[in-house]
Amino acid sequence: MSSQERNYSRVETRIKAYARRTPFANAKPIFTGCFACDMEEQSTKNLYGSHVPRELIAFFQRMDEKLNMILSLLSQGNIQDDFPISAEVIEISGAGLQFISDESFEVGDTLEMALILSQFPLKVVGVVGNIHRRVKVKNIPVWVVSFTSIRDIDREKIVQFVFQEQREQIRGKRSEADK
Template sequence: MYDTEKRTYLRIPTRISGHGRLLGDPSEQPVFRDAPLAGLTGPGAFDARDASIPESLYTLLSSLNAKLDLLIGMLGKDQMSSDFPVDLSVVEISGAGLRFSASAALPMDADMEVVLMLSQFPLRMAGAMGKIIRAEDCDGKTIYALDFTRIRERDLETIVQFVFQSQRDEIRGKKWD
């Protein structure tokens, strides 16, 4: 399944946290619902710069919006912990799945819903449904491999952007070594 010749997405090492929950039924609906990404176009999309307001006011409002997003994200952590009781520590991520350690033992072939905390500020999260396909012992920890089975297009795009940005940051860092 993770054969390099069949891999569709770039997989990178990472250290991000996440939350998960085991599913009773693989066709169960996801609990996690993220707000649409800022800057989307379409019905209801609004760009304050189009309102003919001064740039300094736009900057202030954007800053306030980012701070409110952070506060709302912090308030939602308690709800997230109750909806998703398994804490995850992700060690590898791609658009096809992830490898992680968990705060509880997980059964093989279990179906899970996961929510990944890609960044704290600005708060960026992505959710997906998947199946545990492998468990390996690594330095006394069990590392699980999860293949995504259902993922919304915007969540997949968020993960792929995170992977590409991480790769760019790594390349820039190597340039100065």
């Protein structure tokens, strides 16, 4: 992620991540982005085109959101079982990330990570990457990871997340300036 090689925007963030060490830098990640997330919008459009009353559609949508919350909580338990190392991502881009963890690592370690981009509905992105350096911020070790294996759909979800976070930060700065 050196400045000469950077092709993706990056953003400071705070998202939960789970990791495990792996010897395979080019292995495909187990967890992947939310494939059904794009389908939700289309199914809602189909409902509005039918003769179903709007109140019933709203009821189904609320019920769907509640079921998504329950399934998300159950799925997170499974993720923690498979990925025992807990981490917090503090910066992310389409090419890599920076994270903090209570666990200690070595430069060159390969990690498979499950990044929680959204809690409800649960959006998990799977990546594999190498730790290529360690920096200290306020005396806390920050591990810098370059992705070595990531599915295109997962990279797209990360890029969308980065743009969304940047928009929110810009809106926050504007509202502070207006006060």
